Amino acid sequence: MPRFSVIVPAYQVQAYLSECLDSVLTQSCPDLEVIAVDDCSPDSCGAIVDEYAALDARVKAVHLAENRGLGGARNAGLAEASGDYLVFLDGDDTLTSDALRAIADRIKEAGEPDVLVYDSARTCWDGRAVRDQPAGLLTEQGPVPLRLEDRPGLLRMPVAAWNTACRREFVTRQGFTFPPGSCADAPWTLPVLMAADSIGTLDRVCVHHRQRPQSGTVPGTGSRRHVDLFEQYDRVFAYVAGRPELARWRTELFRRMVDHYAAVYTLGGRLPRGSRAEFLRRARAHYRRHRVPGTRMRPGHALVRFGLRRTFRALQLASAVRRRTLKAAVKLARAVRSGALRLHYQVQLRLPVRADRAVFTAAEGHGGDPGALEEAFRTHAPHIRTAWITRPGHEHAVPPGPRRVRPGGAAYWTALARAKYLVTDDVLEPRLRKRRGQVVIRTGQGTPLGHMGLDLLERPAAARDTDFAALLRGAAQWDHVLSGNRHSTLVWERVLPGRYRTLEYGAPRNDVFQRATSADVTRLRESLGVPRGAVAILYAPAHRDHRRTQHPLLDLERIVRRLGPRFVILAHTPYDPAAGSGRIIDVRDHPSVQSLCLASDVLLTDYASLMFDYAGLDRPIVVHTEDWAAYEAVRGAYVDLRAAPPGAVARSEDELIDIFATGHWRGSRSAQLRAAFRERFCPYDDGRAAERVVRHVVLGEPAEAPAPVVPLAERHPVPAAGARSPLTTVPQPSGRLPVTERR
Incomplete structure (x- = not known):
């Protein structure tokens, strides 16, 4: 008896089915069987299933004589399953690396629960992955295993069969099967959670659910399959009605149903053109049919309860007008602020450069060579007052000591206009006008292994959206470029040409290794x-x-x-x-x-x-x-x-x-x-690279004299x-x- 039976229905997913099956068969937990169900698919899904069954004895091919839909195909897989736990995976989805190992470990920790709920992520065509569950819903703290009373919020999670592992003996005893029609996950997932005597949770993304571009992405061209929602929720409430001990969940189920209907109606592209009024009428009838007396309405419930379609449209129009007005006001305010800052910068450029000021910035917002140099400035040139350009989100990582300056503000432009020393490991502000008397130190970004700078002109995949003209404009402003070795010196001077002087003094960020x-x-x-x-x-x-x-x-x-x-x-x-x-x-x-x-x-x-x-x-x-x-x-x-x-x-x-x-x-x-x-x-x-830079650039010591190098054997x-x-x-x-x- 395998630990897991992974049931994979396949219908018109020939382009994705191999990736799906590979993600299961290459799991680090090999104690499994795969039941691949060809739902009479008109493409090559059946042939792909047979190929995998011939190559791996863990794959069982099931071919249906007629198309039964997603629920029917899953039921066919259920009939063939022999594993301890059932895992459902759509034919175009994938398991994440080591997902089954993590699920198996958590099942053992939770004492073999009836149901284990884990997280999934919806992956878009561009590779982005968005987690489905809200933070904290699947926390593994608290009682183990738990009951639905311990965490009723599980009923509010997205209803999907692919984010639960169910004990097969529990499913068989309860007689759970998938109903016909679309949107068949609700009559499975909700009763399973309510009937389970023990539930475990795993706060880990175990499934990537593919979001393929469909006709429903264009407003008014959606599918009528959402009409099946009414019949599916009728099945859920019928299940509860036949079990008096579950009556306490009617209020939560009612809220979830109304929220679901409101989301389908309000989110663009879900319903085809001409069907929205019919959908809202049926949703209102369902509201009256399943309403639990005393249930407090949420903001979205009024739309479903009263069927206020015209009122809703009027509110949408008013909201759109409000957004456009606010957007125009914000745009005007930004333009006024931008003009004021430009004027401020022009004024600051006419004031003297301050020889006792230094400004530091780093591409990652903190640390690195600029951070080590800032510390060396305060140690070896304490008369220089330092400031750090702090990007939003990096405030906590800025070293203590320097004054913090937010990009784009008046203090930012004052610092760029009047500080004598500007230190960066990247290209500085594109609108910067370097003044006579200012010194720009470019620290570099480590010893180059892969091609950099102008060498990327012949490497379009690596160059991506690199603005080479901006790189050269930045290099024209540099006075000094730091280098850790002769190899780096020769590469940087060729791929980022400029009139700067290379200071082959070592990498300041690595001084800490010796200290x-x-x-x-x-x-x-x-x-x-x-x-x-x-x-x-x-x-x-x-x-x-x-x-x-x-x-x-x-x-x-x-x-x-x-x-x-x-x-x-x-x-x-x-x-x-x-x-x-x-x-x-x-x-x-x-x-x-x-x-x-x-x-x-x-x-x-x-x-x-x-x-x-x-x-x-x-x-x-x-x-x-x-x-x-x-x-x-x-x-x-x-x-x-x-x-x-x-x-x-x-x-x-x-x-x-x-x-x-x-x-x-x-x-x-x-x-x-x-x-x-x-x-x-x-x-x-x-350990003295930063000191050498400060002694030469700030204190004026000859390039060959600052802090002699300690031989390798003596380090x-x-x-x-x-x-x-x-x-x-x-x-x-x-x-x-x-x-x-x-x-």
Whole structure:
């Protein structure tokens, strides 16, 4: 008996069915059966189902002699199911990575409930995914398992069969089946929740429900299938009427029904032209038929209760007029404000430049090289007053000390017009007029691995909407550009040409690597939740320019399972790492990547330039190059990581697991590669890069004199915390003998 029976009805979804079935069959929880039901589809769905059944014994093909609709196809799948739990998935939907594993774990934690409710996301044609459930509805806190009385809000969630896993024995005992007609999810989902003796919740997106463009997206061209709603809600209330113990839910069901009718009527494109009046008349009749005395009306209920179609249209028209009037007023106010700020800026440009002012800004809104330089300004040139341009949402991440300036305000334009020093890691304000006496310092964005600047002219997939003219205008304003090594100097001067002077002093943001202490590392690890003695892998993959949406490149859950309990992963990814266990820590929103480097024991990356910074820590680096050919073709590369890597190189996920399991990630060969890489790319990262910049640019010391560079052999960056833990035997992949790690 499998753990899950995944029922997939298929009707005219030939373009999506393979993706759907693959998302199920590649789950990390393989204890399942797939019942693929060909609902007499006129396309190739039947052939696709047969192909998968021939290749995988877990797939059972069911072919219906006539089209029964979504409910009938699901019922046919129910008749063939033998798993402990039933999971429903439409033929054009997909399960997220490790979804069934997370569902199985939660079912076990919740004590085998009758129903487990999890989240889903509606994915649009452009790749955007919007979660269905409101925040807190599926929280896993509180009693486990729970009853509907403990969380009645579950009745208000979107009615869908694909966001619940139902115990098959419970469904069979209750005799639940799907009714005919469209909108058949309500007569299934609502009775299932009300009848369940135990319910579990999982606050995780497990299903991506595809939203395909349809005729209903154009107002007045919708489908008449929404008329079936009336019959389906009649079935729900008939179910409650036959069970007196469920009468207490009539009020909640009534509110949900009226809300549903109002939403169908008011949202454009749901109903075909000419059917809106009929729909509202039937909705009003249903209101009277199922109304529960004493139910308090909500704002949208008046439309359904009284059938005020003309009044509703009048209110819509009045609302539209109000919106347009308000929009025009806002536009006028913005134009007046913009004119006043332009005048203010012109006045400020005629006032003297202030030699004791410096302004800092960063592309990410905080930290990085500008943050390190701002601290160095306050330390080595305390007579300079600093200000930080703070973008909305980044206020909490701005380092303490500098005055905060919001972009676009009067103080912002005053600072740009009169501050002597302007420091940025990106292009400055396009409307900036650099004045005589102002000094612009461009800090760069790390050592370049992939092509940058003008080299992207021949890489349209990577360039996207890059404004090359704006880049060159920005470069024309720079006085100094910081560089961490000769490689960066040669690249930046070629791909971002200008009259600036390159200061090859090192990366200021990496100064902290030489100044941090073991106590700092311990504190950072504790704040991130890294267990004492664990080996923390910082996983930081690069952005893939050729992908519209970023997808996981590695199965992190599988990796930590194979490596054993001693390893944890700090996931600094451009996508949700879907951390299902406590050994994958989501650090996407951490304000300081340098802090993450200090807290980790090893860096796992592919083509992220963070590897050049991390090499200054003299800690192991593992590079995953499985799609190197695609990356090089789309982005282009200045450094061949296969010929000159910073450490061990993995060309597949299994090889990556083997590198960590055998200890090769910190072996002597890896150390040799790292030493050569560090010598080439970290010659000046000795903890005094920011000081050298301030001494030369602000204090006027000669370019060759500021803060002599500490030789590599004499640098002692803080050691990793994992390096101080006792020896441990790491679980090996199957077919290998255990290997004891050696320091």
